[in-house]
Amino acid sequence: MNILILNGPNLNMLGKREPGIYGSESFEQIMEELRAAFPSHSLHYFQSNHEGAIIDRLQQCLTDGTQGLVANMGAFTHYSYAILDALRLLSIPKVEVHLSHIFAREAFRHTSVISPACDGMISGLGKYGYQAAIAWLLQVQQKSTEH
Amino acid sequence: MNILILNGPNLNMLGKREPGIYGSESFEQIMEELRAAFPSHSLHYFQSNHEGAIIDRLQQCLTDGTQGLVANMGAFTHYSYAILDALRLLSIPKVEVHLSHIFAREAFRHTSVISPACDGMISGLGKYGYQAAIAWLLQVQQKSTEH
């Protein structure tokens, strides 16, 4: 299965930023672990601090064969209606992931404006959230193949 | 690992209620699948439509050796501060699970008053959410054992 892992602003700093909260691994290391866990699948990775670049990348999914999406939009989660619209363009299964538990942090993080365009959300399970999201995408694909 | 799966009001009707949204399996069937998936662990199950019974059950966890909690509090999620307080009594890892994606439904379901007492949340992944929650609990236990 072709899966895109899409990370938003400041997630490129993982491992360098507040390790007490986010852990000391970089996301490159996490990608290696994910690829090791799902060896027979193609996991693509894209990160940007630019809202527009994320929208461009999401639109690309319409034509590049992406079959599932795992998206951690960082702070864009809380105000980017433009990303919401871009997510709505895609009819593939989509899961929203947050490393920390956003509902136990500051008030402005308790709202996700992109949730209505996603199929589910995993929050607060750390890097394992990405793994669970991918596993779920595979299940969904398997089921729709069986029909 | 000793894990309690705790379900709140109306979840005993699973399989009989809006199968288009919630699927046609009963939770008993789901428990069988979960036990099959984690054969070397003890998965306990408790469901109640009574807020007080749920609080009683949570307090029991202090002394009955429960090591992890997967809680789907149904509609109590949105107003039961008493369950929030009971969850705070427990220092074991706790994950909140919702079958449907609560942030894509009616406005009153966009708030979880129990989130501040949980370590994470999985929403909208259907019955797979329970499986991912258990897998995460096992990881957490493994890590804390390694130290």
Place this chain on the structure above:
Amino acid sequence: MNILILNGPNLNMLGKREPGIYGSESFEQIMEELRAAFPSHSLHYFQSNHEGAIIDRLQQCLTDGTQGLVANMGAFTHYSYAILDALRLLSIPKVEVHLSHIFAREAFRHTSVISPACDGMISGLGKYGYQAAIAWLLQVQQKSTEH
């Protein structure tokens, strides 16, 4: 027709409580009058101060042949989303009744969280509200029988 009259918290105190507002009859007396008014129909009665017991009772309606519901949920009307979910399980006709006129009392009583799961509401007509609700249930049944 099989009809359930379901009363919520503190309605068992009717006749003992603020007679200036609620009248001096107990609900048992009102039930007798209702049964006298509709002699050819089965009117069942259940009251509880326990939210969970009310949900249990509503779920029972799925299998015990109840064909219509008259529900006065007392103060639960204003915050019990769990009862809302339980009401949604039932596809029989359902009417919400309030003895006093809830929209002319304190602000917190101006909201009914269970209304979206009911077919109608009668508020402020005293015990007559129950009679009107039953009469309407009979009309609805008659019509659907004629088709």
Place this chain on the structure above:
Amino acid sequence: MNILILNGPNLNMLGKREPGIYGSESFEQIMEELRAAFPSHSLHYFQSNHEGAIIDRLQQCLTDGTQGLVANMGAFTHYSYAILDALRLLSIPKVEVHLSHIFAREAFRHTSVISPACDGMISGLGKYGYQAAIAWLLQVQQKSTEH
């Protein structure tokens, strides 16, 4: 008993408008049924799309012997404080009726600014709501006559 049935804006279109929601009978037909159901009482009918005409008509009730009021103020229900004031002029029993269940429709219909001046409300019982309202008015009159 002298009873005024007072209908507000657009209710003259009944039968021509969204029959799926409001039924296919005109209100003239409904009036005939009501008069047949209460043959020994005088049922007067007034409808207007003009807020001022409705206030004029309500004021007339002070002197024309009206003994009870059944009012369906249509959309005026949600903003006409002037009708609220006019209703307060009358000390006769007053019941608010809505054909559809206003609390299960758009948000702006969940508020009734005229409720504080009425004795009760019936919502969502279709044309039967008028019949129940009249029956209650008769009961109230009978009781006050007995004293």
Place this chain on the structure above:
Amino acid sequence: MNILILNGPNLNMLGKREPGIYGSESFEQIMEELRAAFPSHSLHYFQSNHEGAIIDRLQQCLTDGTQGLVANMGAFTHYSYAILDALRLLSIPKVEVHLSHIFAREAFRHTSVISPACDGMISGLGKYGYQAAIAWLLQVQQKSTEH
């Protein structure tokens, strides 16, 4: 004087829960101290995690000779309008007690929906709050006896 000490959800865990905030005594020990402080009075104790059981117990006070109430409703304080209604049934003097100072904690604890049915509130004085509440009840009784 016959006084009921009524404790709500999670207060049975006193002494086992966050001793830094709530102290290390169990409520049973506090009851002993209270009985020692007021030897000539009957102090009854009831605790439940069940909203319905608390309402049942409050209704019992109408007939069991209870002359004063000291109520710590725990988290129910913040949303149980059903308990508010049950408190309104009782015309005996009633004092609301909170061990910690609820107005200096999380925002949702700054609201007491049961206050309008109580004569007073003591917040933040720890177990001494119960003692002061009882002393006040005795004063009130003494005064009304003098008249």
Place this chain on the structure above:
Amino acid sequence: MNILILNGPNLNMLGKREPGIYGSESFEQIMEELRAAFPSHSLHYFQSNHEGAIIDRLQQCLTDGTQGLVANMGAFTHYSYAILDALRLLSIPKVEVHLSHIFAREAFRHTSVISPACDGMISGLGKYGYQAAIAWLLQVQQKSTEH
């Protein structure tokens, strides 16, 4: 000076309605007193329960020589933006009058949507409010004549 006294809905019932609050005089009697108090001026009077009729009358003021306005818009005060617009058409001095003190009554009466188009407001001085308003209009005219 040509002055229009403009009264809104239900003010024609003055003297017949809640005399404890509004006094027992009709507005016709009040007009006589006002004319007696200002014998050398033309006081015109218009009342309507119809928002549209009030707007028509206000527009007439553009051509009929009206030089000052005293307006008591009754309940329209709180929601009629159409009257606000009509008032803005007039460049003559305008005073808003309320018999009772609207800021000491129900919350919905604490807002005047027409205030931004008036030069002043008098509230709570009973019928004297009209007299003070007229006197102020005369002062304003006198000043602008002196220049």
Place this chain on the structure above:
Amino acid sequence: MNILILNGPNLNMLGKREPGIYGSESFEQIMEELRAAFPSHSLHYFQSNHEGAIIDRLQQCLTDGTQGLVANMGAFTHYSYAILDALRLLSIPKVEVHLSHIFAREAFRHTSVISPACDGMISGLGKYGYQAAIAWLLQVQQKSTEH
């Protein structure tokens, strides 16, 4: 095509009112220009300051052959749910027009309660807004005729 131009309160004062904002032409002159611009179509005009008269006129459209509506409801735009309901009776294409740009004026003008019943809105283009609205109605008709 039979088109109704419907203007609400105070629009009869056009040309006499704040020419800096609204221009110095009367609406009669604007109607002449519109008729000259669309010589092969019937443009009917109706204006009223009376909410009820506007509702009456809208209801008439059900039977008088009106095929398209251009409505500038003036201040009624912001609170008349009764006009909203009347507009919903009509299945012809409907465009809302505002001479000034209502979203750049006072806060209360930023809401249009009638928008949900219209197909589109033109705001701030002055009298040209009417012309654009009619042109769009003709396009819509042409398309539906082609099918």
Place this chain on the structure above:
Amino acid sequence: MNILILNGPNLNMLGKREPGIYGSESFEQIMEELRAAFPSHSLHYFQSNHEGAIIDRLQQCLTDGTQGLVANMGAFTHYSYAILDALRLLSIPKVEVHLSHIFAREAFRHTSVISPACDGMISGLGKYGYQAAIAWLLQVQQKSTEH
């Protein structure tokens, strides 16, 4: 009649401050005019920028024979609940006066927290507001003397 004119913060600057809005007279000159207009009455004057001094002065009215109050509390109008309480101590007639029209200025000036303790308000009539307030106090006294 003994009348106290009570002015709050910054009103001692009258005549020196924004003459375009407040006029160029000092309040001492205005007091002279008021005394000339009501030669047979005792008009006392007190101004302070100190909230506490105003409360002290109001309490004095309980014993110094003051029979009526004209109060312009300046900006204290909008937040001083302590002055509200002091006003409630007095059972004499009380009128609130504002030189400018507070409801046509900034939003924070649209609320008067002291209004519930006053009999009426005059806003926007300039210095004439004081004169109208005194005239009304005299009328009230005359009436209560006649009884």
Place this chain on the structure above:
Amino acid sequence: MNILILNGPNLNMLGKREPGIYGSESFEQIMEELRAAFPSHSLHYFQSNHEGAIIDRLQQCLTDGTQGLVANMGAFTHYSYAILDALRLLSIPKVEVHLSHIFAREAFRHTSVISPACDGMISGLGKYGYQAAIAWLLQVQQKSTEH
């Protein structure tokens, strides 16, 4: 123990003001009773209608040996953030007292802006509230002395 009883605006009028609510004793009489009840302790009393004088007095406590505070800030309770800051200067135990039950009165009295700087609150127990507050201060002192 050195204890300061600090009363805010209008509490000097006790006994003269609304005796139905506040009792007919002056606070001087209450102080005598309190001193009689705690003969071996120094009870100091200060009252002012001046916010600034109260802040000055609170600052004095830093150097005059005050060991405990009982504060009834009257209406300042609801808006004086300056008193909140002054209370925060003091590390002695502090109890907030209200004679009437502020949470059962007007809405603006349901908020205490000074609560976050106090250890507890007693509301609605009349003059007994002061006695209970002092007794608690003595207990706290005794405990900290034992350590």
Place this chain on the structure above:
Amino acid sequence: MNILILNGPNLNMLGKREPGIYGSESFEQIMEELRAAFPSHSLHYFQSNHEGAIIDRLQQCLTDGTQGLVANMGAFTHYSYAILDALRLLSIPKVEVHLSHIFAREAFRHTSVISPACDGMISGLGKYGYQAAIAWLLQVQQKSTEH
């Protein structure tokens, strides 16, 4: 006339996205039609998913001879204050266009933060909205040329 048509995020997907709502034409086709409709004018087109790129482009208008702007900012309409500021830099006539009727869609689309910097808005008229906007720009230019 030199006119810039500026489109925001996701509008490059027109024709590929929800054709039921937005039509099946790409914007390139729409541009051809617009150029055909206004052959004697220069219509420039720019689209970007990047907020910053849009701001850069707007700033360019200060020096590249653009004389009018038609802007459809997509989802940026609802939160980009930075684009608002950029629009304010330009003194040319500016019209906001929305293909669908934004006031009849989700709540977050009912707000346009860029409206205060535009001269008008057209919403819900589909691609015709662009045409009407250009026609209005031409009229405005013509008028200002005539002076």
Place this chain on the structure above:
Amino acid sequence: MNILILNGPNLNMLGKREPGIYGSESFEQIMEELRAAFPSHSLHYFQSNHEGAIIDRLQQCLTDGTQGLVANMGAFTHYSYAILDALRLLSIPKVEVHLSHIFAREAFRHTSVISPACDGMISGLGKYGYQAAIAWLLQVQQKSTEH
């Protein structure tokens, strides 16, 4: 240049209060440093815990030759509209200073009601804020002298 440094409630406790936040210097020491930094200018200092005394002092500035103002109003910043009005009396340049960063503290400190009457604000730069404010005042004076 004649500059007034004006400090509000509790700022006289500087150095004695929470040194971790506010530093251990008294304001007298800070004044010495400021005077040393600006030896050729007259820096006057006034502090009070009394809102009225601060207003009195501000009014004095109209006549005592004050040419610039540096104001730290402490907690009055958040609710004293009376100080706002007093600041508006002065046409000299005025800067608001806060020692700590008020926007990073409790929610009630995020609002400054006096900002609209000041030319600028410096928040969170500690005692250096006063120095920067004075330097800016000198620059402003120099510029206006050059003209």
Place this chain on the structure above:
Amino acid sequence: MNILILNGPNLNMLGKREPGIYGSESFEQIMEELRAAFPSHSLHYFQSNHEGAIIDRLQQCLTDGTQGLVANMGAFTHYSYAILDALRLLSIPKVEVHLSHIFAREAFRHTSVISPACDGMISGLGKYGYQAAIAWLLQVQQKSTEH
């Protein structure tokens, strides 16, 4: 000291935009003045209209030796939580600067979502704000060097 001056959207237009508010100097000229004022320090400058580019630049500060930050985020100040997160990555001293006084402008500018990640704010002192911010950074560095 190595200091970054970071400017957000539209600040590159300084000198070309509303000179009445922002002055007629370009920011390049201001940078020259700042460098002249602090000749022994390295002042770096970066401006972008792209939110992502600003985040990239902030992240660079982790490795390029930047020791202090002066940030004027323009309109991003009011909604960019992504910039807030990026600012939190940096542990160097950070000051927020605004040329105009944002609290005296439109309501949406009264909120700064980035304030919680800054040490202080200077608003409304024009270009001098940058100078004061740099001076403060130097003071802070000097102090931490002395320890």
